[in-house]
Amino acid sequence: VKGSYIGKPAGSKLLRLDLEWDGGLVVCASIRGDFFAHPEDGFDEAEAALAGVPVAELGAALERELEARGVTLFGLSPGDVGTAAAGIVASNNGVSA
Amino acid sequence: VKAWRYLETGANDAFFNMGLDEAILESVAGGLEPPTLRLYRWKPSAVSVGYFQGVRDEVDLGKCAELGIDVVRRLTGGGAVFHADEVTYSIVVPETHPLAAGGILDSYKAICAGVVAGFKILGIQAEFAPLNDIVAGGRKVSGNAQTRKRGCLLQHGTILLGVDLEAMFTVLQVPNEKLKGKLIEDVKARVSSVSAMLGHPVGYEEALPAFERGFAEVLGELGPGSIPGDDELRRARINARERFSSGAWTFKR
Numbered sequence: 348v349k350g351s352y353i354g355k356p357a358g359s360k361l362l363r364l365d366l367e368w369d370g371g372l373v374v375c376a377s378i379r380g381d382f383f384a385h386p387e388d389g390f391d392e393a394e395a396a397l398a399g400v401p402v403a404e405l406g407a408a409l410e411r412e413l414e415a416r417g418v419t420l421f422g423l424s425p426g427d428v429g430t431a432a433a434g435i436v437a438s439n440n441g442v443s444a
Numbered sequence: 445v446k447a448w449r450y451l452e453t454g455a456n457d458a459f460f461n462m463g464l465d466e467a468i469l470e471s472v473a474g475g476l477e478p479p480t481l482r483l484y485r486w487k488p489s490a491v492s493v494g495y496f497q498g499v500r501d502e503v504d505l506g507k508c509a510e511l512g513i514d515v516v517r518r519l520t521g522g523g524a525v526f527h528a529d530e531v532t533y534s535i536v537v538p539e540t541h542p543l544a545a546g547g548i549l550d551s552y553k554a555i556c557a558g559v560v561a562g563f564k565i566l567g568i569q570a571e572f573a574p575l576n577d578i579v580a581g582g583r584k585v586s587g588n589a590q591t592r593k594r595g596c597l598l599q600h601g602t603i604l605l606g607v608d609l610e611a612m613f614t615v616l617q618v619p620n621e622k623l624k625g626k627l628i629e630d631v632k633a634r635v636s637s638v639s640a641m642l643g644h645p646v647g648y649e650e651a652l653p654a655f656e657r658g659f660a661e662v663l664g665e666l667g668p669g670s671i672p673g674d675d676e677l678r679r680a681r682i683n684a685r686e687r688f689s690s691g692a693w694t695f696k697r
Binding site: 360377382387 | 496
């Protein structure tokens, strides 16, 4: 199932999240926007590591993966991504992949 | 040993511009050059997108191709920028340098102080607006972005000399064509430029000395402007060719 979120979480910059999930597990999460992350490639790796985690735990998993790589975020929080993912799932706006 | 190297590299295409910023980072990281300030501009006009932005999300690629506008992904995060009538700067210092001390926010503020000083020389009262903007009269006049790699800090930013919102929203994606007019009005209320603030057109050549002096006030003596060395230029061209003009990099997101 696929779904998307575009919005500006309170206190954050614009977030675009494309989410694909299957059986409650993330297949792919694409997190885009005008935020900053240092180091940038640590964010890339953390994002790639989200495949296979439960959709309901996306925010917590991102936080864990970023922390493991020493990545600092500005203009976005892992909670924003988790909330966006929950909204995608809850709104039932996904279409069959 | 010189405290600073100052480069004024004039107008180049987007891929070379970003390639040279990276080559300077490599030079400073390798101890080949001292901390470096560079002032430059873009020819042709270009759109740069932030490291984490989707290029198709942000840019009308067909329109850019039609108008001959370069599209490049930056090493730094932040938002999409239409580079036309502006002075652009980049600064590279080791992370051990006082300008990089105290974390990301403090270093943005410390480096942006040079831009603020340049505005003051032009007669414009501007101030740093966290995280990464400079505003004058409540309107954004400069956007800045920073990355830290290889033990160095690279910050580059745009100093708006003029703003053509029609052109900007021709090449940037707008969520809804029907709302384009309102979007332009909204941005008009939030963005200004040196020319708009002073009430007459101010070009690159006129603005350049003010920002040279502004940065010198904050950084210390810069010395006369120079150009990159042959090896640095060679690496800039390699970076431009192999990274910044490659589809793999541009369409990374």
